[in-house]
Every structure is written in structure tokens, then in C-alpha cells.
Amino acid sequence: AAGVIQSPRHLIKEKRETATLKCYPIPRHDTVYWYQQGPGQDPQFLISFYEKMQSDKGSIPDRFSAQQFSDYHSELNMSSLELGDSALYFCASSPRLAGAQDTQYFGPGTRLTVL
Amino acid sequence: AQSVAQPEDQVNVAEGNPLTVKCTYSVSGNPYLFWYVQYPNRGLQFLLKYITGDNLVKGSYGFEAEFNKSQTSFHLKKPSALVSDSALYFCAVRADNYGQNFVFGPGTRLSVLP
Numbered sequence: 052a053a054g055v056i057q058s059p060r061h062l063i064k065e066k067r068e069t070a071t072l073k074c075y076p077i078p079r080h081d082t083v084y085w086y087q088q089g090p091g092q093d094p095q096f097l098i099s100f101y102e103k104m105q106s107d108k109g110s111i112p113d114r115f116s117a118q119q120f121s122d123y124h125s126e127l128n129m130s131s132l133e134l135g136d137s138a139l140y141f142c143a144s145s146p147r148l149a150g151a152q153d154t155q156y157f158g159p160g161t162r163l164t165v166l
Numbered sequence: 167a168q169s170v171a172q173p174e175d176q177v178n179v180a181e182g183n184p185l186t187v188k189c190t191y192s193v194s195g196n197p198y199l200f201w202y203v204q205y206p207n208r209g210l211q212f213l214l215k216y217i218t219g220d221n222l223v224k225g226s227y228g229f230e231a232e233f234n235k236s237q238t239s240f241h242l243k244k245p246s247a248l249v250s251d252s253a254l255y256f257c258a259v260r261a262d263n264y265g266q267n268f269v270f271g272p273g274t275r276l277s278v279l280p
Contacts, residue, residue, distance in 0.1 A: 055209075084267060093256060094210070096267035107267055141209060154200070155268065157210040 053077055055158035057142050063164045064132050072127040072161045076144030082106070083125040084155055085117060086141040094141055100125055132165045139163075168193045170259050170271035178277045179247045187242040187274045189257030197259050199240040200268065201231055204254040213255075216240060227251070247278045 056075040064070050076083050082101045086094035087110075096109035100119035111117075114132075119125045129136060139162050143155035169192045179185045191197055198217055202210040214225025216233040224230045231242045240257060254275050258268040 086268075093270040093272050094268070096269075099267060109267055143210075154212050154215060156212060157202070159209040162207075 055142055055144050055156055057140075057158040057161050059161060060159065061162050061164075063166065065166055066132060066134060068132050068165075070129045070132060070163060072129070072140055072142075072163070074125045074127070074142030074144075074158060076123050076125070076142075077156055080144035080146050080156075081123055082145045083119055083123070084143040084145075085111075085125070085127050086143065086157075088139040088141060088160070090138070092138075097127070129163075134165050137163060137165045168259055168261055168269045170257050170269055172255075172257055172271040172274045174274050175272075176275045176277065178279060181249050181278050181280050182246050185244050185247040185251070185276065185278070187255050187257075187276060189240045189242065189271055190238050191240060191257070191259045192238065193259055193261040195261035197238075197261055199231075199233060200258040200260075201225065201229070201240075201242050202256045202258060202270075204256065204273075206253075210256065213242070247276075249278045249280050252276055252278045 058073045084099040085097040088094040097111040098117050099107045103119045114130050117127045139160045141157050141160045143157045145153040145155045171190045200215045201213040204210050213229050214223050216223045221233045229244050233240050254273050256273050257271040
């Protein structure tokens with residue numbers, strides 16, 4: 052079965068650079084979530100989108116922005132990168148919004164290292 | 167506010183023995199509880215969830231979990247552990263009046279010793 056695809060899998064950037072992470076949800080899933088998992092930490096919710104509109108916002112820094120496109124893929128744009136942004140970034144998708152019962156299916160993550 | 171506690175950072179169990187990974191939660195609405203497993207350098211894999219109904223939920227790879235409303239717990243169990251079960255386990259909660267994102271527990275590292 053198709054899973055959530057994230058690219059790139061690994062990314063190395065310098066401080067103050069920008070980075071763009073991409074997420075391709077499972078086919079027919081219209082809701083996308085972004086999470087950040089720091090070293091030894093649990094995943095922290097950043098932001099979510101449903102039908103190309105932001106549906107919920109968590110602890111996403113102002114330096115970060117995200118959007119969902121007409122094909123339902125999503126991109127997380129990160130600017131003025133800081134050392135503390137080094138983390139594993141997960142994307143998850145689910146078939147519909149407002150279903151707290153719905154399972155979120157996670158991608159393999161993008162490991163961002165900021166030097 | 168919603169929160170999840172996993173009181174054990176690390177659980178060690180011998181292969182073939184039963185295992186339990188503990189989770190307690192706090193939510194203001196009806197809870198929806200999930201277990202995910204994370205292998206090294208991998209994403210989170212869904213194991214099982216409790217929505218409503220039978221308090222004992224069966225999931226993937228022989229895992230099950232028991233929802234206990236009075237104790238606000240959702241412990242993960244498996245009758246006979248395998249070495250391949252060694253991984254990081256996350257309990258997560260959502261409430262029907264909260265939002266769509268998960269609140270995760272801190273994770274419990276399970277080591278199954280041969």
C-alpha cells in the first residue's frame with residue numbers, strides 16, 4: 052500500500068539558510084500534518100492543512116511557513132535556520148478533517164541538520 | 167489541556183515474556199488514544215487505537231491495549247515479546263473537542279533481550 056512520502060530524507064544546511072521540506076500524502080488523503088521531533092524528544096505538532104487551507108496551528112515558529120497545494124502535497128518552508136532547528140520533521144496524513152478518531156499515517160521523516 | 171504520561175523511559179523484558187508499556191492521559195473531552203512505534207531512523211508506525219466500545223483493543227504485530235477510564239490509562243501489552251519488538255513506543259491522545267493534532271507522550275524505549 053502507498054505510504055506518505057517525504058523528501059528529502061536528509062538535509063544539511065548552514066545557519067541562516069533556508070530549507071524546504073516536501074510531503075506527499077497517501078492517495079485520497081486530504082489532510083496533512085507536520086511534526087517536529089528533536090533529539091530524544093516526542094513529536095511536537097507544528098501545523099496542519101485540510102483541503103489546502105490551514106486547519107490547526109501548533110508550536111510553529113514565525114520563521115516557518117507551510118502550504119498545501121492542489122494535488123494535496125504540502126511544503127514546509129524554513130527560513131533563517133538556527134542550530135535548534137536540527138530535528139526530524141515528520142509529515143502525516145489522514146483521510147479527512149475533524150475526525151479525531153482518524154488515524155494519522157506518518158512518513159519516514161526528513162532529518163534536518165543545521166551546522 | 168491534554169497531556170500524556172509514559173512513566174517509564176525504558177522497559178527491559180526477556181524474549182518470550184509478556185510485556186507492558188504504560189500510558190496515562192489527561193483530556194477534558196472524550197479521549198481517542200493511539201499507540202505508535204518508532205524504529206531507529208524511521209517514521210512512526212500505527213499500532214492500534216481506542217475510539218469507543220470494547221476496552222480491549224487488538225492491533226498490529228500481536229499488540230493489544232486496554233483502556234481504563236477510571237484510571238485514565240491505556241497500557242500497551244503483548245503476551246510474548248520478540249527481539250524485533252525492540253523500539254521506541256509513543257502513546258498519543260486526541261480529544262473530540264480539542265483539534266486534529268496528536269499530543270504525544272515522551273516515549274518508552276522497549277528492549278527485548280534474547
